[in-house]
Amino acid sequence: MSKRSLALIAAFLATSIYGINHTVAKEIMPIYIGSSGFIMLRLLGATSIFWIISLFTPKEKIQKKDFFRIIFASILGMCINMLAFFRGLELSTPINSGVIITLSPVLVLILSYFFLKEKITIKKILGILIGFSGAVFLILNTSKTGINAPNIPLGNSFFLLNASAYAGYLIIVKPLTQKYSLFTLMKWLFLIGLILSAPLTYDQFIKVNWSELPWFAIWRMGYVVIGTTFLTYLFNIYALKTLSPTTVGSFIYLQPIITIIFALVTSNDTLDSTKLLSCLLVFIGVYLVSVKNKNN
Numbered sequence: 001m002s003k004r005s006l007a008l009i010a011a012f013l014a015t016s017i018y019g020i021n022h023t024v025a026k027e028i029m030p031i032y033i034g035s036s037g038f039i040m041l042r043l044l045g046a047t048s049i050f051w052i053i054s055l056f057t058p059k060e061k062i063q064k065k066d067f068f069r070i071i072f073a074s075i076l077g078m079c080i081n082m083l084a085f086f087r088g089l090e091l092s093t094p095i096n097s098g099v100i101i102t103l104s105p106v107l108v109l110i111l112s113y114f115f116l117k118e119k120i121t122i123k124k125i126l127g128i129l130i131g132f133s134g135a136v137f138l139i140l141n142t143s144k145t146g147i148n149a150p151n152i153p154l155g156n157s158f159f160l161l162n163a164s165a166y167a168g169y170l171i172i173v174k175p176l177t178q179k180y181s182l183f184t185l186m187k188w189l190f191l192i193g194l195i196l197s198a199p200l201t202y203d204q205f206i207k208v209n210w211s212e213l214p215w216f217a218i219w220r221m222g223y224v225v226i227g228t229t230f231l232t233y234l235f236n237i238y239a240l241k242t243l244s245p246t247t248v249g250s251f252i253y254l255q256p257i258i259t260i261i262f263a264l265v266t267s268n269d270t271l272d273s274t275k276l277l278s279c280l281l282v283f284i285g286v287y288l289v290s291v292k293n294k295n296n
Contacts, residue, residue, distance in 0.1 A: 007242035008290060014235035015251040019258025021228040024220050026089055032217040035086035037204030038224065042082060043194040045225035046233070050187040060184040069172060070188055077169030077233075078193025083200065084162035092155025100159035101252055102135045105289075107167035108249035115171050118244055123288050128246075131253035131285025134278045170236075170245040177240045186233060243290070250289035253282045 029035055062070065105128055112118035176185055213221075239248050257279050 003242050007239040010235040011239040011243065011248050011251045011290075012254070014232040014239070015254045016258045017227045017232050017235075019255040020262045021224060023262065024223050025086065025228070028217045028220050029086070029090045032213060033208050033221070034204035035090040036083065036201040037206075037208055038086050038221075039082045039197060040194075040201035040205040041221060042225055042229040043078060043190060043197060043201075046229040047187070047190040047194045049226075049230050050183060050190055054183045054187045057181065057183050060180055062180070062184070062188060066176060066179070069176060070185075071192055073169055073172040073176065074189045074192040075196060076165045076172060078189055079197045080165040081162055081169060082193075083197065084158045084165060088155040088158030088162060090155070091151040092159065100156060101163050101166075101255065102132050103160070104163045104167045104252050105131065105246065105249040107164060108170055109246045111167055111171045112244065112246050116174060116245065118246060123291075124246060127250065127285045127288025127290075129285070130288065131250060131282050134281025134285060135253045135256050137274070137278050137281065167249065170240065170249055173237070174240055174245050177237055182234060182237050182241075186237060190233075247290045250286050253286055257282055 025038070029038060033041065109118075109120060109124065109128055113120050173185075173189075236248060
């Protein structure tokens with residue numbers, strides 16, 4: 001299997017894990033843990049895993065000139081991105097997050113053009129537009145009953161900040177993936193993110209009654225730490241080594257589809273023509289963005 005195929009699979013796995021996360025994380029916030037405390041749990045858990053694994057991998061030294069880029073990438077991807085998304089999810093709804101997160105691929109495409117000099121082709125623009133229309137069509141035609149959203153406008157603002165930070169993170173971290181191994185890069189990104197976000201997350205983290213958490217909450221926290229944090233970031237960095245930020249970002253359009261599939265498997269949703277049409281548009285859009293140009 002080619003490196004490009006493996007990279008596409010990695011990007012798909014990352015967005016699949018995150019698509020399920022919208023529902024999994026929402027169900028335990030803020031009842032068992034606040035959004036900020038959840039971020040510290042994510043960062044602490046993933047940082048520990050990456051540093052432990054790095055003990056068994058070849059040592060690499062980070063060049064001094066790259067530390068500023070790593071710090072900036074960590075601020076965007078591990079601090080602002082995580083904090084804004086979980087705070088938004090606590091205040092708004094998974095449906096709204098699905099709408100606003102679809103702005104990320106558009107932002108990535110624009111930023112890639114200006115900062116990475118990535119060529120914007122008609123095919124990519126068409127793919128972005130088709131994928132965007134499919135995702136929005138699905139989300140706007142999804143039932144909005146049973147909402148637990150105390151402040152939707154503020155929550156949506158956090159989602160917008162999350163989408164912008166994630167787009168910037170993909171652009172900033174892309175050159176670093178060509179110079180350093182996965183685990184060297186991730187252990188520093190997460191350690192810096194943990195340190196910088198601690199002042200904002202520590203208070204909620206220590207307020208969690210860890211000894212009395214039900215299994216319902218424990219396995220969801222484990223999913224978010226191991227799946228949504230450790231694996232998704234690892235898979236995305238792996239994908240970025242081969243694919244452009246625009247291609248990796250376009251996989252975000254699959255998240256609403258994954259959410260629906262998860263609901264179908266768990267018997268919490270049904271399949272209809274709206275979902276089928278949306279799936280078709282999204283898959284066509286992602287294909288157009290991710291397919292390699294023959295002239296490349």
